[in-house]
Structure formats: structure tokens, C-alpha cells
Amino acid sequence: MALNMADTDAVIRVRGLCNRFGSHVVHEDLDLDIQRGEILGVVGGSGTGKSVLLRSIVGLKRPDAGSVEMFGEDLTALSARRRSELERRFGVLFQRGALFSSLDLQENVALPLMEHAGLTRRDAEDLARMKLALTGLPPNAALMMPSELSGGMIKRAALARALALDPEVLFLDEPTAGLDPIGAAEFDQLIMTLRDALGLSVFLVTHDLDTLYTACDRVAVLSQRRVLVADRLAVVEASDDAWIRDYFHGPRGRAAAWAAESHTPTTSGENT
Amino acid sequence: MASTDHVTTDSAPTGRRSLDDRAGRLAVEDGRLLVSGDWVLAHHGALKDQVAAHRQAAGEPSADQAVDLSGLTGLDTAGARLLVALVGAEPMADVRQWAADLPRARQALLETVARVLREPLEPEPSPRATLTDGLVDVGERVGALWQQQRLLLGFIGLTLTTLFVNLLRPWRWRLTALVSHVHQTGLNAVPIVALLTFLVGAVVAFLGATVLRDFGATIFTVNLVAFAFLREFGVLLAAILLAGRTASAFTAQIGAMKANEEIDAIRALGLDPMEMLVLPRLLAMMIVLPILTFIGMLSGILGGALVCIFMLDISATQFLTILQRDIPLNHFLVGMVKAPVFAFLIAVIGCLEGFKVTGSAQSVGEHTTSSVVQSIFMVILLDAVAALFFMEMGW
Numbered sequence: 258m259a260l261n262m263a264d265t266d267a268v269i270r271v272r273g274l275c276n277r278f279g280s281h282v283v284h285e286d287l288d289l290d291i292q293r294g295e296i297l298g299v300v301g302g303s304g305t306g307k308s309v310l311l312r313s314i315v316g317l318k319r320p321d322a323g324s325v326e327m328f329g330e331d332l333t334a335l336s337a338r339r340r341s342e343l344e345r346r347f348g349v350l351f352q353r354g355a356l357f358s359s360l361d362l363q364e365n366v367a368l369p370l371m372e373h374a375g376l377t378r379r380d381a382e383d384l385a386r387m388k389l390a391l392t393g394l395p396p397n398a399a400l401m402m403p404s405e406l407s408g409g410m411i412k413r414a415a416l417a418r419a420l421a422l423d424p425e426v427l428f429l430d431e432p433t434a435g436l437d438p439i440g441a442a443e444f445d446q447l448i449m450t451l452r453d454a455l456g457l458s459v460f461l462v463t464h465d466l467d468t469l470y471t472a473c474d475r476v477a478v479l480s481q482r483r484v485l486v487a488d489r490l491a492v493v494e495a496s497d498d499a500w501i502r503d504y505f506h507g508p509r510g511r512a513a514a515w516a517a518e519s520h521t522p523t524t525s526g527e528n529t
Numbered sequence: 530m531a532s533t534d535h536v537t538t539d540s541a542p543t544g545r546r547s548l549d550d551r552a553g554r555l556a557v558e559d560g561r562l563l564v565s566g567d568w569v570l571a572h573h574g575a576l577k578d579q580v581a582a583h584r585q586a587a588g589e590p591s592a593d594q595a596v597d598l599s600g601l602t603g604l605d606t607a608g609a610r611l612l613v614a615l616v617g618a619e620p621m622a623d624v625r626q627w628a629a630d631l632p633r634a635r636q637a638l639l640e641t642v643a644r645v646l647r648e649p650l651e652p653e654p655s656p657r658a659t660l661t662d663g664l665v666d667v668g669e670r671v672g673a674l675w676q677q678q679r680l681l682l683g684f685i686g687l688t689l690t691t692l693f694v695n696l697l698r699p700w701r702w703r704l705t706a707l708v709s710h711v712h713q714t715g716l717n718a719v720p721i722v723a724l725l726t727f728l729v730g731a732v733v734a735f736l737g738a739t740v741l742r743d744f745g746a747t748i749f750t751v752n753l754v755a756f757a758f759l760r761e762f763g764v765l766l767a768a769i770l771l772a773g774r775t776a777s778a779f780t781a782q783i784g785a786m787k788a789n790e791e792i793d794a795i796r797a798l799g800l801d802p803m804e805m806l807v808l809p810r811l812l813a814m815m816i817v818l819p820i821l822t823f824i825g826m827l828s829g830i831l832g833g834a835l836v837c838i839f840m841l842d843i844s845a846t847q848f849l850t851i852l853q854r855d856i857p858l859n860h861f862l863v864g865m866v867k868a869p870v871f872a873f874l875i876a877v878i879g880c881l882e883g884f885k886v887t888g889s890a891q892s893v894g895e896h897t898t899s900s901v902v903q904s905i906f907m908v909i910l911l912d913a914v915a916a917l918f919f920m921e922m923g924w
Contacts, residue, residue, distance in 0.1 A: 423605040
């Protein structure tokens with residue numbers, strides 16, 4: 258992948274994005290591209306608007322200025338019908354799972370299949386069970402209610418629901434937050450496997466340095482209301498911005514870098 | 530991933546017409562299975578029928594069956610699931626060996642899905658409900674009801690002990706919390722209580738006048754309104770309103786704290802949630818409900834009086850004279866004496882339901898509903914018992 262990103266294969270293109278809450282400016286003139294097939298990690302300090310950026314891209318928040326193009330179309334300018342069609346082409350994993358609490362897991366995953374793909378309940382639940390298994394849940398989890406699950410299982414089930422309609426782009430909001438290190442490492446591996454198998458592009462908001470080092474092809478750093486750098490990890494690390502230096506060269510950053518170098522051979526597709 | 534063979538998932542209706550020509554197909558040629566076209570979610574129904582028809586004709590999938598995947602133009606997880614059902618999970622896991630010309634990404638997808646489908650995914654079917662299950666259910670419900678009443682009695686006991694222990698230690702009284710709760714549950718409820726009792730007072734006067742007119746006894750409407758509001762309606766309406774307004778608020782407040790582990794935090798800090806949360810609410814309720822009852826009585830009688838004055842030609846002076854001459858004080862006392870009891874029950878039920886909340890927001894909702902239903906039920910039940918008692922005593 259060339260360092261200087263050509264716009265040609267971007268599935269999502271954010272240009273001049275501005276977001277304000279009252280007098281508090283979160284984003285100002287923010288540009289960001291997400292390439293097809295890549296895992297883009299988005300990092301930034303607390304309150305730099307990572308989740309707000311995600312919400313603006315998927316159309317849950319109307320930006321105050323600027324444009325967000327997904328698959329070459331501006332989501333906010335579309336008719337409700339056309340927009341719904343576009344929305345089926347991406348999946349979102351919310352920070353706390355957002356599983357429907359009144360439905361069991363297979364119904365949670367089967368719901369979009371029945372509503373959008375017009376499958377019968379039997380077929381939809383059969384596919385739902387396969388997706389749940391794909392995310393590493395045991396077969397008996399299919400009939401469990403979200404309230405009976407642990408944090409890691411909720412994340413997996415929510416991922417299965419995000420994958421229900423075979424999306425092209427997957428948005429993950431802090432998928433490994435609140436998981437134990439083993440669960441988090443498994444989740445990183447799962448996302449990479451699925452990306453390779455399903456050809457996904459992944460927009461990954463995270464605080465987890467290990468996830469950045471093992472799973473992400475590119476990293477975008479959000480700071481001072483815009484994207485400071487968006488590039489391969491090596492390039493981002495070398496940046497001389499104070500916050501980035503502290504983030505990647507602090508004790509935790511060094512530990513994660515060391516772990517990534519010594520234990521896993523480079524896993525991302527680009528670098529091989 | 531510049532090399533990724535993009536997996537076709539386009540299910541947009543605009544693209545469907547062109548997709549239809551490429552819909553997935555299954556054919557048998559010289560004993561070879563020819564798989565071609567788009568095996569995607571959009572064609573799931575038709576593809577499933579083809580696979581089912583083939584399986585019926587050819588029986589269980591075997592490893593020797595030659596399969597040609599070279600005509601495959603699109604594939605997603607739904608299609609992969611059908612292909613695995615067609616070929617069998619074991620052979621499909623080795624897809625790399627027998628379909629080497631298939632793009633890397635599709636091999637990976639088929640392998641991943643085949644790996645998952647090696648184990649049967651059907652969950653244990655839940656057993657059919659029988660008559661015994663129904664009886665067990667009834668038994669469990671009765672048991673739960675009994676447990677519930679025991680828990681309520683236990684909680685009342687705990688509240689009373691905490692209350693008496695605290696009464697002796699004035700330096701531990703939480704006056705700020707008490708005043709705040711009096712404000713929220715009392716002062717803020719005055720308008721709604723006054724308005725509602727006023728309206729009911731007017732309605733009772735109308736009802737009375739309609740019936741009593743036939744006997745030429747319209748003047749007794751005054752007695753009816755006064756009697757009803759002093760003995761029953763004043764306290765009952767105020768209590769029911771607070772049961773809906775305040776018991777639910779208590780449950781939601783304490784329940785949200787419970788869900789957020791705040792109650793545990795209070796305990797871990799060596800403090801007593803009964804003393805910090807329940808007592809101020811209980812005392813506020815017991816101060817407020819008698820006052821609201823009094824306001825309700827006045828407002829209800831005022832409503833009745835206005836109807837009497839403007840519709841029934843009973844003058845204000847006449848109304849007040851009858852009120853003073855015919856209605857003894859004990860009716861007022863019978864009404865007022867019930868207020869603290871109702872207040873106690875409503876507050877205790879509201880707080881107890883809050884403590885019963887477990888974790889989720891859904892549980893907060895369930896217990897809030899339950900606290901309103903229970904407190905209204907208890908208020909009306911107790912009021913009926915009290916009415917019988919006072920009637921028998923001739924008070």
C-alpha cells in the first residue's frame with residue numbers, strides 16, 4: 258500500500274467534517290479516508306470525539322458542516338429508502354453491545370435477516386446460529402438472553418449481529434474495552450480472521466494498544482479537533498507530536514510494541 | 530488488502546435485475562456438481578431449494594463427490610453455509626486442495642464456515658410444556674407470593690428498628706435529605722393533588738345531586754361531598770397519586786443506584802443504606818401525605834361547594850352552615866389517621882422494590898411497575914379493611 262493514499266479505493270471519505278455541541282467544538286475541518294479491506298484503528302485521548310466521529314460516519318449524528326461519503330454517496334443527503342439500503346452494507350458494534358434485551362441471541366442476529374433479506378424465521382435462525390458460532394460462541398448460547406451473558410460474550414454476540422447482513426464495512430467502538438487480556442487477544446484475532454475471510458473494511462475505535470499493534474493496518478490519531486496523522490503504525494510512531502510520543506512511547510506503548518514484535522510475526526496483510 | 534477479491538454482497542434492489550441473471554445455480558454434469566453464479570443472501574431462498582432438492586436426490590454428501598466451484602461469481606456467508614450443506618463440512622474444510630483455482634479470500638471464507646459447521650449448531654430443544662409444568666408454575670407463583678410478603682414484613686421490621694435506633698441519635702438525622710424529599714414528593718405534588726381532588730369533588734356533587742333530586746333532597750349533596758372527602762376520598766386520592774408518583778420514583782432512584790453498584794459502595798464504605806436512603810424517604814412521605822390529604826379534603830370540598838353554589842342554588846353560607854352543623858369532627862380524624870399508615874406502606878414498598886433490582890435497566894422498569902401496582906393494591910385493600918372496622922366501631 259502506498260504511503261500517500263490514493264482516493265480511488267476509499268470506501269469512506271470524510272471531508273471537512275465539523276461537529277459542535279453548543280460552544281464546544283469537537284471536530285473542525287476533519288479529513289479521513291478508509292480504504293477497502295483495511296483495518297483502520299482510530300485513537301485519541303478521552304473526549305477527542307472518537308465515538309462522535311463514528312456516529313457521524315454511520316449517520317447517527319448529522320455533522321454541522323462537511324461531508325461524509327460512504328461507497329461514494331452522502332448518507333445525509335439520501336432519501337430514507339436509499340439510505341436504508343446503504344445502511345445494510347455496513348455493520349456497527351456499539352460500545353456496550355446494544356443487544357436487544359427482549360430477544361435471545363439467535364433472534365437478535367436473525368432480526369435483520371428476516372427484516373431485510375426476507376428470510377423465513379427458520380432459515381434466518383439457522384444462519385444466525387452459524388454467525389454466532391463464527392464469532393466463537395458455543396451452540397447453547399443461541400437461546401440465551403443478553404442479560405445472562407458475560408461482557409466478552411456480549412461483544413461476540415453483538416459482532417455476530419453486526420455481521421448478520423454480510424456488511425462490507427464494520428464499525429467497532431472499543432470492542433476490547435472491558436475484556437480480559439486473553440479475551441481481548443482472541444477478539445483481535447477474530448476480527449483479523451473475519452476481515453480476511455469476509456473481505457471486510459474495519460473502522461476500529463480503540464484505547465487498546467495491543468489491538469493497534471496486532472490488528473490494525475493503519476492508525477488514525479485524533480487530536481486537536483482533527484486527524485493528526487493517518488498512516489501505518491511505524492510512520493505514526495515516528496511523528497514528533499507530543500501527545501503521540503507520550504501515547505506510543507510511554508511504558509504501556511513500549512510494552513505493546515515489544516509484545517507485538519516478539520510474539521506475533523507481522524499479521525497485517527499489507528506488510529507481507 | 531489490495532489483493533482482496535471483493536465478496537459480492539450487493540443486495541440493493543436497483544442492482545437486483547442485473548443480479549438475477551447471475552443468480553446462483555446448481556447443476557449435475559457427468560457426476561460432477563457444477564456450482565455457478567452468485568451464492569449470496571439475496572438468492573438464499575432459491576438456492577436453499579436447489580440444495581435441498583439435490584440432497585434429496587443424492588442423499589448425504591460424501592467426500593468422493595467431485596465439485597466444480599470455478600463458475601462461482603459471488604459468495605457471502607449465507608452462500609457459504611449452503612455450499613457447506615451441499616458438500617459437507619469435512620470435505621469443505623479441505624477446499625484448498627480440490628479447488629486450488631478459487632480466489633484466496635473465498636477459500637478462506639469457505640474454510641472458516643466449514644470449520645464452524647463441523648459441530649452441530651442446533652441448540653437443545655426446550656421440552657414441551659405439560660400439565661405438570663402448569664401446576665409447578667402455579668405452585669412457584671404461590672411460593673413467590675408468600676416469599677414476597679415475608680420479605681415485605683422483614684423489610685418493615687428492619688425499617689422500624691433502624692427508625693427507632695435513629696430517633697435516639699438526633700446528630701445522625703439527615704435533615705438535608707429529608708427536606709429535599711419533602712420538596713420533591715410533597716411540595717411538587719400539591720398542584721396535581723389539588724386539581725384532581727377538586728375535579729372529583731365536583732363530579733361527586735353532580736352525581737349526588739342527580740340521585741338526590743328525585744327524593745327532593747338535593748340539600749344533602751353537601752353532606753355527601755363532605756362525608757366522602759373527609760372519610761375516604763381525600764386520603765385515598767392523595768395516597769393513590771403518591772403511589773403512582775413517588776413509589777415509582779423511589780424504586781427507580783434506588784434501583785438505578787443498585788444497578789450502578791452504588792448501594793454496594795455505600796455498604797463498602799461502612800455506611801447503612803437503610804439509614805441513608807430509606808429513612809429520609811420514609812419520613813418525608815409520612816410528613817407529606819397527611820398534609821396532602823388535608824389539601825385534598827379542602828380542595829374536594831371546594832369542588833363540591835362550587836357545584837352546589839352555581840348549579841344547585843345552595844348558597845355559600847348555607848353550605849358552610851351545614852358543614853359546621855352536620856359533620857362531626859370524627860370523620861376528619863378517621864380520614865387523617867389513615868394517612869401516615871398509607872405513607873409508611875407506599876414508602877416501604879417503593880424502597881424495597883428498588884433494592885430488589887438486579888443489574889439491568891429492564892429490571893429497574895419491571896420493579897418500578899411492580900412497586901406502583903403493589904402500593905396501590907395495598908392502599909385500597911387497607912382502606913377497605915379500615916372502612917369496615919370504623920363502620921363497626923361506629924366512629
